Amino acid sequence: xxxxxxxxxxxxxxxxxxxxxxxxxxxxxxxxxxxxxxxxxxxxxxxxxxxxxxxxxxxxxxxxxxxxxxxxxxxxxxxxxxxxxxxxxxxxxxxxxxxxxxxxxxxxxxxxxxxxxxxxxxxxxxxxxxxxxxxxxxxxxxxxxxxxxxxxxxxxxxxxxxxxxxxxxxxxxxxxxxxxxxxxxxxxxxxxxxxxxxxxxxxx
Ligand SMILES: [Fe+2]
Numbered sequence: 001x002x003x004x005x006x007x008x009x010x011x012x013x014x015x016x017x018x019x020x021x022x023x024x025x026x027x028x029x030x031x032x033x034x035x036x037x038x039x040x041x042x043x044x045x046x047x048x049x050x051x052x053x054x055x056x057x058x059x060x061x062x063x064x065x066x067x068x069x070x071x072x073x074x075x076x077x078x079x080x081x082x083x084x085x086x087x088x089x090x091x092x093x094x095x096x097x098x099x100x101x102x103x104x105x106x107x108x109x110x111x112x113x114x115x116x117x118x119x120x121x122x123x124x125x126x127x128x129x130x131x132x133x134x135x136x137x138x139x140x141x142x143x144x145x146x147x148x149x150x151x152x153x154x155x156x157x158x159x160x161x162x163x164x165x166x167x168x169x170x171x172x173x174x175x176x177x178x179x180x181x182x183x184x185x186x187x188x189x190x191x192x193x194x195x196x197x198x199x200x201x202x203x204x
Contacts, residue, residue: 005035
């Protein structure tokens with residue numbers, strides 16, 4: 001399971017414990033990256049032991065799945081600083097797997113929503129350039145936007161998944177939620193580097 005950030009919203013260790021109690025019961029490895037509502041120190045501590053993983057990389061068949069931190073403390077919008085970009089480059093270059101999926105919180109592409117695009121990823125274009133240049137990154141997945149997204153950017157699929165809670169109204173100039181239900185996405189990574197994914201809306 002991959003959780004692309006904003007695990008909690010009330011800045012408490014208790015909320016992370018609740019998250020771990022719920023997801024630990026699934027019997028799956030749970031890979032997480034931080035979102036703007038997370039508190040890094042609390043999150044790292046809560047996810048220190050298996051089945052939880054914080055911004056780690058995992059090898060799965062011919063794939064490397066890797067998480068990066070796009071958050072800026074105190075800001076809703078994101079940015080990948082030079083050290084995190086360098087860490088991503090080194091992780092990809094140092095892996096023997098020919099296929100890579102990158103997980104991050106903020107969208108590296110505009111969403112076409114005025115307010116949401118003021119809190120996106122500052123240097124999304126730099127991220128897209130680096131992952132395309134790697135020749136290994138097949139897809140990057142993100143959260144933050146509470147709505148679906150799926151498009152090819154220079155040979156890399158960029159995929160956003162709606163929230164497991166409320167959704168934001170698509171294309172809205174101002175903050176607004178709509179009444180679509182919670183959702184998650186099932187992604188199947190194949191040995192030849194191809195993949196399939198399915199968006200699953202939960203019943204209200
Ligand atoms: Fe967020």
